[in-house]
Amino acid sequence: MTSSLLPDWASQCLCSPIVTPYRTANPEKPMKLGVLASGSGSNFEAIAQAIAQQHLEAQVAVLVYNNPQAKAAVRSQQHNIPAQLLNHRDYASREALDQAIVDVLRQYDVELVVMAGWMRVVTPVLLEAFPRRVLNIHPSLLPSFKGIRAVEQAIAAQVKITGCTAHWVVPEVDSGEILVQAAVPVLPEDTTETLHARIQVQEHRVIVAAINRAIAQIRGSL
Numbered sequence: 347m348t349s350s351l352l353p354d355w356a357s358q359c360l361c362s363p364i365v366t367p368y369r370t371a372n373p374e375k376p377m378k379l380g381v382l383a384s385g386s387g388s389n390f391e392a393i394a395q396a397i398a399q400q401h402l403e404a405q406v407a408v409l410v411y412n413n414p415q416a417k418a419a420v421r422s423q424q425h426n427i428p429a430q431l432l433n434h435r436d437y438a439s440r441e442a443l444d445q446a447i448v449d450v451l452r453q454y455d456v457e458l459v460v461m462a463g464w465m466r467v468v469t470p471v472l473l474e475a476f477p478r479r480v481l482n483i484h485p486s487l488l489p490s491f492k493g494i495r496a497v498e499q500a501i502a503a504q505v506k507i508t509g510c511t512a513h514w515v516v517p518e519v520d521s522g523e524i525l526v527q528a529a530v531p532v533l534p535e536d537t538t539e540t541l542h543a544r545i546q547v548q549e550h551r552v553i554v555a556a557i558n559r560a561i562a563q564i565r566g567s568l
């Protein structure tokens with residue numbers, strides 16, 4: 347059941363449409379992305395589709411995933427994108443995992459790293475290898491509800507609006523400079539699942555807009 351108080355569009359999102367506002371005009375060559383994903387990979391899919399539809403002047407050079415069951419890996423096969431499993435359980439420390447990630451990203455000449463549902467805290471080993479070149483998508487309007495279970499946190503706090511944020515990654519979790527956000531109303535009947543599903547619809551737009559903005563920043567045009 348949807349809320350009778352809100353029209354359909356408003357129950358989806360309270361932001362204006364994001365129409366790839368930061369798309370670069372005349373790129374010399376597509377920027378090489380390294381995508382890190384742990385789960386279903388719907389954000390990875392959104393990136394791959396945006397590239398296929400020429401909404402992003404980029405290419406996914408490699409997908410790195412840490413969970414052998416990650417559906418993101420299946421999606422990468424469908425898009426003919428190389429994928430590399432780096433299971434965190436095989437590494438003695440976060441730093442050791444991050445060094446392995448850096449090695450793979452370097453192997454594929456990655457220029458911009460996108461944490462698209464990467465459920466691991468990253469360390470300076472990754473961030474110093476790619477300074478101001480790592481972005482993340484988080485399911486809340488930061489700086490509210492940092493860390494894990496952000497959607498549950500929003501429901502527990504009884505906020506009426508939450509959303510999602512794409513931001514540059516810094517060592518402190520979910521604290522880097524914000525690139526793009528979208529707001530999503532919390533409906534009276536929402537469960538964690540229904541709210542997260544609506545947030546994810548917006549994440550798929552926000553992550554593409556954020557990559558475009560990041561590319562523009564890196565190329566010095568913004």
Ligand code: GRF
Pocket residue numbers: 383384385386387388389390462463464483484485546549
């Ligand atoms: C997203 O909600 C993202 O914000 C969070 O993890 C989820 C990943 O979803 N960090 P998916 O794997 O991209 O579908």
